[in-house]
Amino acid sequence: MNLPEEFFLPYHSQSDNQLRLLHYPPTSQQDLKEGKTERIGAHSDFGTITMLLQDSCGGLQVECPRGSGIFVDAPCIPGSLVINTGDLLMRWSNDQLKSTLHRVCAPPVDHDASKGSQDNCISKVRYSVPFFIQANPSSLIEAIPGTFDRNHPKKYEPIYAGDYIDMRMNSTY
């Protein structure tokens, strides 16, 4: 996007970020299949970006390309992070950057825990650590210079990051 390397820093000076420690307990594959339990349904994250650390359990999938409805596995690559673009960054970039639809679905069966029985297939436990990076609530978010011109007008009104997150929270919960 040809932006100075530090362009986003002043917008994140208050470190209004969130680290979550997620534990998905072992679950019956049958219940997962029948929709009685779910890990995380398809969603995109609200903020700027999310840095995600995951274990080797499996189950994380991302939609590729956006809007296709086709999900591909995003397996654990040791020593790496998954970086998801969030919805606020998508809006900020006048939709040039696309937020990532992702989900956590049934992971592989843990054969030891299931003791070989087909009726008693138990999924593996999963641990993950998402770090949600969010802009300062008081930052005014408007289309980044270079993402709009006469032929590609701004798609969104400016909005305070705090108001945007509140709006998303209120429509979700």
Ligand SMILES: O=C(O)CCC(=O)C(=O)O
């Ligand atoms: O557990 C994961 O790997 C994904 C978590 C996630 O997408 C979220 O908490 O928003």
Ligand SMILES: [Fe+2]
């Ligand atoms: Fe997420």
